[in-house]
Amino acid sequence: MSDILTVEGLTMRFGGIVAVNDLSFAAQRQKITALIGPNGAGKTTVFNCITGFYKPTAGTMRLTHDGGSETRLERLNDFRISKLARVARTFQNIRLFPGMTALENLMVAQHNALMRASGFTLLGLIGAPSYRSAERHAIDLARFWLDRVGLLERADDAAGNLPYGDQRRLEIARAMCTEPALLCLDEPAAGLNARESAALSELLLSIRGEQGTSILLIEHDMSVVMEISDHVVVLDYGVKIADGSPQQIRDDPKVIAAYLGADEEEALAVMEGGT
């Protein structure tokens, strides 16, 4: 199985602080790769580098597309990562469009496809049939994802009015509406109860299985990580300390020590995770 994302020598400095230091790892195609580590280990910084919100100080990030062509993520910035490299992301603190309905949120996610279909607004303004059919397709895709995350009934409710767990799932649905090659999830299970995080695991596994989307996720909930990940990368103080299958990570003394140093409960969770 080929790698979809290869990160080599990634370093990110903020002034004198080294948040990520010479990090190298790979995420495999159609697999779920988890990035874990204690608080402040630099996980979200890595995410922000991959998704173009930060420009890394050094290092390369190569995204290999299905056809074998490569995109160098460190050379793109901002919105181009999502548009050209087809990398979608969610946020640790949910960032929906609260004053827009769930359906509208998913329509905004299809902006670039719809802009082309609307002839950069001109065709859409005169109501050209080609745009109308494109919009119907977009609504169908949105309806499909609303159904997948179990929010079809609440399609016309404001996103800000949805319960917390629904907002988390809606954000994933919105990211999937951009039809990404790589989906980056920043703590998708944060704040979810046991039943909701079980449903989330199921959703992520089905996204990997049915859509064939590769997933890179940051997660603190070890039960989710151990259950669904194919590959785990452990960060501590911006440095990779372990890299392997969930089973290998669980037994790695360095990982246990890192978690013990940070938080006893989390270390216990790692040791007992998945059981």
Add this chain to the structure above:
Amino acid sequence: MALAPEQTSRAPGIAFILKKALISALVALVLFSLMIGIRTEAGPTGQLIYWTRFGDLAVMVAAVFGGSIVVELLRQWWGPVGTIRVVPPSVQSSLAMARRLIAPALLIFTFLVPVIFYDQRYILDLGILVLTYVMLGWGLNVVVGLAGLLDLGYVAFYAVGAYSYALLATNLGLSFWVCLPLAGILAAFWGVLLGFPVLRLRGDYLAIVTLAFGEIIRLVIINWQSLTGGPNGVTGIPRPTLFGIPLSPGDDGLAARLGIEFSPTHRIVFLFYLILALALLTNWVTIRLRRLPIGRAWEALREDEVACRALGINTTTTKLTAFATGAMFGGFAGAFFATRQGFISPESFTFQESALVLAIVVLGGMGSQLGVALAALAMIGGFELFRGLDQYRMLVFGVAMVLLMIWRPRGLIGHRAPTVFLRHNQAISSDLVKEGRG
């Protein structure tokens, strides 16, 4: 602990009310002692003379003291959430009914205004003025209400449109119908030009730079005498024609051709329908744009810019198109203003105009088309209504605005209509809708 202040406010004793009234009276005393207590005037030989008016001062302070007690008592009577309870539920439900009928009713009425008030020149002129501000409000609504970019220099585009038409028509002799699109394009061009430097700015900083831009345009117009005539303005701007047929008393005028007696009211009625058509065009385009990807991107930008970038939306071009679209409508309105007045000078394009249009948008409920139209009617028409009050006009008007914002903190129309729906087209409470931070 959190309950303590609520309990005291629920049952405030006489001492509490008196204390509050006393503080209000003290503040009033300090403020009014200079404003009312001492009256200054220039004497006959230019020296400063002043006399004291302590009687008036005492009356005002007493009024504040008494008023404060009355307000406190009323507040007790209504309970802690007084502002919502002011309007009883039965009135609110009938208001909701009326709301659905108000837009078509208002539109039909507007079409009939020249028929009903044909011989009342004052009302027709006022109608044209209100419609001009409705159009400006709708134009600014794209920038402020939809894209959430606080623009304090909107009058700049109004000025660009007005001067574009005035200069093209007087120097090159182009007709109004050729100049109208040109004025829009030029204003949109200036909108993009303004957009570029302010793209990285947010909130207050954006407001200040746009404010400066508005002033720069005005100062350039004043100082570029050879082109714009400076403070003297541009005179002799051609009146609009009905596609080439002038509305004049001559033999080739419209009245002569139709075989009816000429009346200067014809031109006023024509101008009325012209600005109505332009305003409705603005409205139609904005409503269409809202349902297109670009309009949704504007609203998404207002809600959360970071999320927009994560979804692959080019925030730079999205902001620029919002600025350009808003500016274009401002340019159209400017061209209309120039042709209506026949004379323009920099004095018509002061910051006051920007503030007025922004107030219309905010008062109407940001993003709401109907709200902006109602607010323009209330602001411009209402201001005329208070004309009989002479020097107290501003005071009454200010109090009315404060009361309106207490009653309706999110504007007259406090909800957002979704642009697309699967089953139910339900309005979204504006408590959820963000104002945007630039």
